[in-house]
Amino acid sequence: MRLKNWLLAGTSIGLLAFAPISAHAQDAELQTAYQAYIEAQASGDAAALEAAQTALTELCIVGGYASLEECIAAIEAGGAQPAAEEPVVEEEAPAEEPVAEEPAPVEEAAPVEEPAAEEPAPEQPPAEEPVAEEPAVEEPVVEEPVAEEPVVEEPVAEQPAAEEPAAEPAPAQEEPAAEEPVAEEPVTEEAPAEETPVVEDAPPAEEQPVEDAAVEEEASIEAQLSAQVDAHNAAVADLAAGADATEAQSRIDAALAEITAICGVLGYGDIDACLAEFGLELAPLPEAVPTEEQPAAPGDEQPEPVEETTSEGEPAEMVEDLPEGVTEDQIAPVLDSAKDQEAAPSESAQPIEGEGNAEAETNADAEAEAQAEAPAEEPAAPAPANDEEAESEETRALAAEPIAAVNAEEGEAVTAEENTTVNQTVVNNYITNITTNVTGDNNTVATGSQQTPVTVVESPEVQTGGGDAFAQLILQVGTQLIVNSVGLDTDRFYDPQEDEIYYERLSNDRVREVITRPDGTQIITVRNRNGDILRRSRITPDGREYVLAYFDDDYYDDLEHWRDPAENLPPLRLNIPVREYVLDSRYADEEELEVFFSQPPVEQVARLYSIDEVKRSARLRDSVRRLEVGNLTFDTGAATIERSQVQALSGVANAMLSLLERNPNETFLIEGHTDAIGSDIANLRLSDLRAATVARVLTDFYGVPPENLATQGYGERYLKIRTEAAERENRRVTIRRITPLITVAAR
Known part of the structure; x- marks a missing residue:
């Protein structure tokens, strides 16, 4: 580890x-x-x-x-x-x-x-x-x-x-x-005060036999367990008596986490057996309280919201217990692309210069007419049965061709410029290229007959953490703010104490990053001039290459423009129940999580996209299912997680690892979200760091390879509950398996 x-x-x-x-x-x-x-x-x-x-x-x-x-x-x-x-x-x-x-x-x-x-x-x-x-x-x-x-x-x-x-x-x-x-x-x-008196009796204790100390130690452990069991049972009693369910459940979870930790230290994998050894027993939860004892099918016992829709007729988010003061009308659509449309119904900026209002009205009439005809359209096609079936003919043809090794092209070593390191030089170049690109002649994006302006809102100084250099660049595309964290993924991958790293310039303004780990494994990433990921592979010591991300070069020029690659796709019509599309990790065991993660996209994928295109397009992300890490939330303004919640990621991590055993090419996108308190920019940065925090815990604690994880923050853009107030339900992390969108299916 x-x-x-x-x-x-x-x-x-x-x-x-x-x-x-x-x-x-x-x-x-x-x-x-x-x-x-x-x-x-x-x-x-x-x-x-x-x-x-x-x-x-x-x-x-x-x-x-x-x-x-x-x-x-x-x-x-x-x-x-x-x-x-x-x-x-x-x-x-x-x-x-x-x-x-x-x-x-x-x-x-x-x-x-x-x-x-x-x-x-x-x-x-x-x-x-x-x-x-x-x-x-x-x-x-x-x-x-x-x-x-x-x-x-x-x-x-x-x-x-x-x-x-x-x-x-x-x-x-x-x-x-x-x-x-x-x-x-x-x-x-217990309070340290109890230790002091014992210290006073130091001389006699000095002579104390080892056996006596062991007995005292065991008594201390039993006291710890007993205290936590009492805390758990008290919370259960309060819950049964009608106390605040959220608060009581939180106390129950905290006590269980402590009990699990203590029993783990003692070498017990089964809590019941551990407690029985000390003559302790946990009070059963009231039947009405949802527990983790869910049926085998992912989400089967999830709340009824499957049938719920918003006032706009969109499938709604699943919220089991509405927070106090929140009404059903405030529940947002389950699809992020629908949230985008709702947040900016007229987001398509200004008409192209020279076009009159008449044409704009004509377009509006055409759109209204199209929407009116929508109900008459044929039902959405059934969801693909597996990843391979979700591939388009174009992708299948690409998969049939031999793929050149990611390290096949000879490159030219990148050297440090001025008073910077090579890492900083590379990141600085990406930022310069992005800034130049959006402030020059390409500072607008054509969307149909509309023009969407693109501007750099903030270009921060490059930071250096424990690994690579990185920077959070804030861009505005139309009315949408985007945080582009240049180099943040490498900062997670690269351990300067153990790994070696170097960069090479390739043809067409591309840069290849090579990280070599102590065992000889290499993580190789190829990016374009703006830092967008084109290729990512893991090469094992025996020379085998696992392709984690593969971008079709036919679309290379598209990455030069900040546009939604799914703009030409029709709105997604969910063809499965919401409970099969969204799973809350609180109500699933590891096996259910693994099954859920392995499910294919809900529609056929038009082509292969870059990881960055997927991050920037809600419509693309909506085509793959979403895991809500419901038992992991953040305090207002913090990118930190509480100790009691570290274990909340255990099931998720083990499900990922099981899936990676079968297919080492998987990539999971971790999405960070905030509530609406604070500025848009501050929330974007915060959510991005929250996603990275979870990725680091999954890697550093549970051993999920960092290269199989991607992260992105979305700030307050995709709220589950539409409110400007501080809402814990909105401070969350979601995870999607985006493998089918960025590389060919394993065959």
């Missing part, structure tokens, strides 16, 4: 701050998770090791560590221990730890700095058992793989020290020996 330093990236993507929780409780959980991880390693049980590593990794990400290795190193160095035990290391006095910490409980908590004195630990079989429950994480260090000890000494200063400083000063001067036993108890999420 490549855990890039996305938490510390130079954008708000890196500000992922999960739900507020006591720093001490976080450290205690890390201690417990780490011990369970060590015990699982020693047991040789692959399943237990995987579960323990997953739980530990999640807590490390929550704690703000850049990598699992750094996190483990910090724990071993004592950097992740609760305030009472941490002070010595935190106060930058590593020497204090050995002073008294090693003498008494050598086997239990000897820091990595004293491996020699620690040798006895491995020879002590009895100590093995407590290891998992004993916060003295230093003990297992000796048993850790070779890399563990050297790494420990580096991160001491890198650890997120801000989590413990508050209580460090006091215990810092105390006898380090007392730290070991004390560390054991904070595992519970």
Whole structure:
């Protein structure tokens, strides 16, 4: 798993701050998770090791560590221990730890700095058992793989020290020996105040047997579980009593997330079995409350809105429970292209110069006449049965021809200009070309008999995050604002600590980007002069090429103009029930999500498009189904997600990974949305960062290859509920599988 330093990236993507929780409780959980991880390693049980590593990794990400290795190193160095035990290391006095910490409980908590004195630990079989429950994480260090000890000494200063400083000063001067036993108890999420008294009894505790510490540790874990079960059951009781359903369900979900995490740390994959071990039980949810126990068919139990339509007669969004103060008339159309028409019914800018009003009236009459005749048209053709059936004859002919390798053409190396890096030079060139293109002679787009103006609203400075350089360029096409994040995808793909990257100029003003990973895998992307993606492939170490995106060169010149590539397509008429077109991830398990993602477009796809054309065209995106990540929402003005919601992406990620096992060429478009609070431009930027945040979590935490993900923000343009107020339903992320739109079907 490549855990890039996305938490510390130079954008708000890196500000992922999960739900507020006591720093001490976080450290205690890390201690417990780490011990369970060590015990699982020693047991040789692959399943237990995987579960323990997953739980530990999640807590490390929550704690703000850049990598699992750094996190483990910090724990071993004592950097992740609760305030009472941490002070010595935190106060930058590593020497204090050995002073008294090693003498008494050598086997239990000897820091990595004293491996020699620690040798006895491995020879002590009895100590093995407590290891998992004993916060003295230093003990297992000796048993850790070779890399563990050297790494420990580096991160001491890198650890997120801000989590413990508050209580460090006091215990810092105390006898380090007392730290070991004390560390054991904070595992519970109780207030640190309880730790202090124990520290006072340090001398006797120093003599305390390992078995006693283990018992205390187990009691702490049981207390944590009991507290969360109580919280869950209290929320269920409130829900049954008629309390606010949204608030109660939120509390239930939060408690379940905590219970799942604790049980995962203990190596349990089944929550019921975990709770039964401690004699605990969850209260059942009231029957009226929708749960995740949905039937096999995707969306079968989704709300009735299948039959709902807007006042304009369009299929409506599915909103299960209308927020307080919202009426059904405020529910928006389910198709984004219909939302566009609704938002700007007369968006087609000004008539071409020289054309009179008479012609405009004639066009209007013609359109009205066409609309009047629409009902008489034949029913929409049935949806294709698979991706191959959704291909047009043109695409099938293209697929039948051999495709030249993405690295076949010889290129000329791009060198840095002035005082910039090569990455920055490339991004600067893209921005310059786009700006020149839309402010020169091509600053209007012809749409039928209309002219739509294109302008650059904002051309920001190039930023450099943890990887490549990038910039968010804001353009206005007619009345529609678009954010074009040049280089942001590469910033996700490229890890400067591990990968190599270089750029080459190709014919026809194209640029080829080549990222080489440590195992030899290459991610190669070819873009035109404006940065639009023409080709993207993954080449494995054995030389096999997986084509993720392939653009038909016959349409190359079309990309020079900012126009909707679907402008000549008729309005989409949904030919399947809304519940089959939109799926809310809250009501689906992994298998249902996988089945939903694998469904073909709802109509035949005219040709292959570039990823950027798909991002810019609501009509094209509407042709593929949409997943609402309904259990993942954002706070107003934030691109961050709460800790309790990280697991909300688990099912989605696993469904993606299952699909990628069958077809490594898949591409998923992650779409970010905001509510209507704030300026249009600010919302565009924010939504773009929200989409990137989700993509990073899917990659860094769940292992979804970044090259199989594309992101785009749409701001407040596609609201589910038409309101100018702050509405949580509108602050969301949606995902579409756009593979059939950008590459040929797998055969």
